[in-house]
Amino acid sequence: MQILIAHNSKEPIYEQIFHQIKKSILANELPAGYALPSMRNMAKDLEVSVITTKRAYEELEKAGLIYSVVGKGSFVSEQNIEMIIERKQKVIEEQLSQAIKNSKEIGLSLDELKEIMTLLYEEMD
Amino acid sequence: MYQLVKKDLIIHKKMLMFMFLVLLIYMYIDIPIIFLGLLFSMTLTLNLFSTDEKRHAQMLLSSLPFTRKEIVSSKYISAILFILLIVLAITGGSLLFQQVLPNGFHLLMIAIGSLFVVSFMYPVAYKFTSKYVNITFFTCFGLYLAIIMFFIPNLNDQIRETFTKIMNLGESQLILYAGLILVITYILSWLLSIRIYEKKVF
Amino acid sequence: MESIIQFTNVNKAFNDFAIKNLTFEIKKGFVTGFVGANGTGKSTAIKLLMNLLQPDSGEVKVFGLNYKDHEKVIKQKIGFVYDDHVFYEHLTLQEMKNLIQPVYTQWDDELFYKYVEQFQLPLKKKKLKTFSKGMMMKASLAIALSHHAELIIMDEPTAGLDPVFRREFLNLLHEIVQDGEKTIFFSTHITSDLDRIADYIVFLHNGELIFMHEFYTIAEKYVLVKGGLDLLDPDTEKEFIAIRKTKMGFEGLSSNKGRVMQLFGDLALYETATLEDIMFYTKKGGEKGVSIS
Numbered sequence: 001m002q003i004l005i006a007h008n009s010k011e012p013i014y015e016q017i018f019h020q021i022k023k024s025i026l027a028n029e030l031p032a033g034y035a036l037p038s039m040r041n042m043a044k045d046l047e048v049s050v051i052t053t054k055r056a057y058e059e060l061e062k063a064g065l066i067y068s069v070v071g072k073g074s075f076v077s078e079q080n081i082e083m084i085i086e087r088k089q090k091v092i093e094e095q096l097s098q099a100i101k102n103s104k105e106i107g108l109s110l111d112e113l114k115e116i117m118t119l120l121y122e123e124m125d
Numbered sequence: 126m127y128q129l130v131k132k133d134l135i136i137h138k139k140m141l142m143f144m145f146l147v148l149l150i151y152m153y154i155d156i157p158i159i160f161l162g163l164l165f166s167m168t169l170t171l172n173l174f175s176t177d178e179k180r181h182a183q184m185l186l187s188s189l190p191f192t193r194k195e196i197v198s199s200k201y202i203s204a205i206l207f208i209l210l211i212v213l214a215i216t217g218g219s220l221l222f223q224q225v226l227p228n229g230f231h232l233l234m235i236a237i238g239s240l241f242v243v244s245f246m247y248p249v250a251y252k253f254t255s256k257y258v259n260i261t262f263f264t265c266f267g268l269y270l271a272i273i274m275f276f277i278p279n280l281n282d283q284i285r286e287t288f289t290k291i292m293n294l295g296e297s298q299l300i301l302y303a304g305l306i307l308v309i310t311y312i313l314s315w316l317l318s319i320r321i322y323e324k325k326v327f
Numbered sequence: 328m329e330s331i332i333q334f335t336n337v338n339k340a341f342n343d344f345a346i347k348n349l350t351f352e353i354k355k356g357f358v359t360g361f362v363g364a365n366g367t368g369k370s371t372a373i374k375l376l377m378n379l380l381q382p383d384s385g386e387v388k389v390f391g392l393n394y395k396d397h398e399k400v401i402k403q404k405i406g407f408v409y410d411d412h413v414f415y416e417h418l419t420l421q422e423m424k425n426l427i428q429p430v431y432t433q434w435d436d437e438l439f440y441k442y443v444e445q446f447q448l449p450l451k452k453k454k455l456k457t458f459s460k461g462m463m464m465k466a467s468l469a470i471a472l473s474h475h476a477e478l479i480i481m482d483e484p485t486a487g488l489d490p491v492f493r494r495e496f497l498n499l500l501h502e503i504v505q506d507g508e509k510t511i512f513f514s515t516h517i518t519s520d521l522d523r524i525a526d527y528i529v530f531l532h533n534g535e536l537i538f539m540h541e542f543y544t545i546a547e548k549y550v551l552v553k554g555g556l557d558l559l560d561p562d563t564e565k566e567f568i569a570i571r572k573t574k575m576g577f578e579g580l581s582s583n584k585g586r587v588m589q590l591f592g593d594l595a596l597y598e599t600a601t602l603e604d605i606m607f608y609t610k611k612g613g614e615k616g617v618s619i620s
Contacts, residue, residue: 007522007523010599012543012546012547013543014543040501040504040505040506040507041505043501044498044501044502044505047497047498047501047523048523049358049523049524049525049526049542050356050357050358050504050526051357051526051527051541051542051543052526052542052543055541055543128426128429128430131429132426135422135425135426136415136418136426176415180411181411181412181413181414182413182415184379184409184411184413185413185414185415187377187378187379188377188379188402188405188407188409188413189402189427189430190398190399190400190401190402190403190430190431191399191402191430192398192399326380
């Protein structure tokens, strides 16, 4: 993977990173499942701030070009909307199972759990 | 806090050695030990104070994981330690030159006298700077002279009288009373310095 | 995101200067640049942060703890670098290290010697008072980084450094924040240092917070506008923080990029505002109202 940054360009640095990675993904130079370097690592190599690479990764994620797994890193998505949705659903299922498991451990009922979910869901809007 | 005391010892190591050497020379030419003890204790404890008084040292110490209470307390402990070292040095010198132990009463008087001086010196130094310690001493002395001259012309006689009375108490009683007053004064001075230093701005 | 530093309505008044109602938060795992012209209160704020000063009112929290009850816990986890010499000058670096080492429970000797080697610092041959400003900064840095501090606070660390070491220094900061566990907060008036490293900017002017943003939003919000004097009237001038007028035309800073670009369209020139521009115009704007010449 190659990224070249122009510090004195009019285009913001995060956009430069975004476009160059996007180009590589669409040209299939970065295959699906390819693990991108961590934001912090990339920031160090490019001599840019962490928040810049973070923003670039967020934009890539928004565009559905990559996906992130907490604690594992960011990976190139398969360029198929259904696949992205399916993968997200799988992650949601996993996370919910964990939440249910924890609820059962402390004797939280399904209704109470739903209530918490509703609250949190509405809070995030 | 123990680290702060240790730091004082390390930083003043050379100074201490040098002072002990000078002390031994003075003892060799037979200058009274009470006078020497008080003089050297005062010099050393004032020096102990002034090294950490500079802005950079205060910034360093206050930025390290110490509380201001600890910074002040360590100075009071180091002062005791330094005075103890002087007393030891005098004992050593006495053994060396006269082959006898010095008068124990005199040694105690040195220790008690020096600690009294510290009790008055440190709060003044914390409130203003160690520079003002000298000014304070001279002011007190001037005040004392003024009192003698204008208000109580026989103050000296009175003091002498009181002093004779005190001396009649006998050495052990005298030490006991002086020691008790000292402990109280020292602790009060300690607490006062903490209060002053906690409000200090640098 | 977890906050490492929290200033809440902090006030501190001196005879001729005051920190006014300072409120901001510093996020864990990021580098925050603390900027403002000299004499705008950066050093005072850093002293408040280190508990070298206590606020008249308001609250300073570090790691979510207050200094009153947790001073030692907090300071164990802070590495500090000041712009002044703070060490005992008649000692060597080795002697100074020996004094500081037992103070920190997490001291790492190996790490210290690694930095000493990397920074090419004399350990025993020279007394600290003979160190140049740059060497002193490196020495402070070596000590600040050797006890696995979670928060590194630096007051003008790059001021005395040559350009080569400045770059190395920034790389070092990148390395420090790699694990996302450590937070860096440093003041500077050399704004070019910030381009490569700062995630957030806290901008102080006259003791007051002007803004606290992700660095890149500055380019999104602020714009430097250049145009002919005929473009200016009382209405359009309101859009600017300050304007510099000459016979040739005007140059002004606005914090409302979208609006002014819409307002002037192709009639004006637009440039990305640098932090220095923002510092300059904010100062001018504060001094003489809106327009300056």
